[in-house]
Amino acid sequence: MTDRKIFRLSGEDSHSFLQGLVTNNVDNVKDGLVYAALLTPQGKYMADFFIAADGDDLLIDVAADLAPMLFQRLSMYKLRAKAALEETDLQVQRGTGDAPEGALADPRHAALGWRLYGAEGGDDGTDWTALRVAHCIPETGVELTPDTFILEAGFEALNGVDFRKGCYVGQEVTARMKHKTELRKGLARVTVTGEAATGDKILNGEKEAGTLLSRAGDEAIAYLRFDRAEGEMQAGDAVVRRI
Numbered sequence: 001m002t003d004r005k006i007f008r009l010s011g012e013d014s015h016s017f018l019q020g021l022v023t024n025n026v027d028n029v030k031d032g033l034v035y036a037a038l039l040t041p042q043g044k045y046m047a048d049f050f051i052a053a054d055g056d057d058l059l060i061d062v063a064a065d066l067a068p069m070l071f072q073r074l075s076m077y078k079l080r081a082k083a084a085l086e087e088t089d090l091q092v093q094r095g096t097g098d099a100p101e102g103a104l105a106d107p108r109h110a111a112l113g114w115r116l117y118g119a120e121g122g123d124d125g126t127d128w129t130a131l132r133v134a135h136c137i138p139e140t141g142v143e144l145t146p147d148t149f150i151l152e153a154g155f156e157a158l159n160g161v162d163f164r165k166g167c168y169v170g171q172e173v174t175a176r177m178k179h180k181t182e183l184r185k186g187l188a189r190v191t192v193t194g195e196a197a198t199g200d201k202i203l204n205g206e207k208e209a210g211t212l213l214s215r216a217g218d219e220a221i222a223y224l225r226f227d228r229a230e231g232e233m234q235a236g237d238a239v240v241r242r243i
Contacts, residue, residue: 043173194238
């Protein structure tokens with residue numbers, strides 16, 4: 001895979017430093033990959049990434065488009081922490097077949113297979129978009145944008161947030177959404193019959209019900225306003241129904 005960047009975080013404060021920033025429990029790297037996000041203080045998405053242990057160091061696996069911003073933001077937060085952040089030449093292999101030695105299971109969903117960090121990248125030819133759509137897995141830059149609240153994007157089901165770990169940036173808003181409100185909007189799977197494109201508005205009569213996002217065949221992920229996502233809806237020239 002060439003669309004990912006891998007950072008190395010080292011130093012005696014590396015774990016505690018990252019623990020105070022991200023949505024998931026960094027201590028769980030002892031058991032495998034950790035999926036997490038960095039949020040704004042207002043609780044909105046900035047970046048999602050995987051965290052892996054490499055000896056005492058941590059590897060941060062992030063989409064290449066977000067890498068410069070994430071590097072800058074983590075460097076800004078670092079302040080006096082005894083931690084060093086650097087770019088690496090490591091690459092990511094991923095697949096859904098037999099896992100090679102050293103590979104780590106994707107923590108978001110068992111169907112997403114494994115990831116392996118090393119000198120070579122690539123994957124096994126899996127249709128990742130179809131797999132994501134089948135299991136409603138959001139993608140960086142498509143379903144996950146600066147307007148995203150992670151619980152609306154399904155981060156709890158994706159093992160991307162820990163509600164017991166303590167404070168992190170954006171924690172107050174995320175906890176409030178979890179404990180005090182019922183989600184009125186969020187990602188869901190839909191069927192699509194006809195021509196429609198990513199980004200098309202979904203209409204229920206004259207009311208806007210959401211936006212069509214990743215599509216694979218006659219199914220797609222959509223961001224929906226749940227109280228309007230009933231019956232036959234329209235996106236582009238297509239009929240849309242919530243699954």
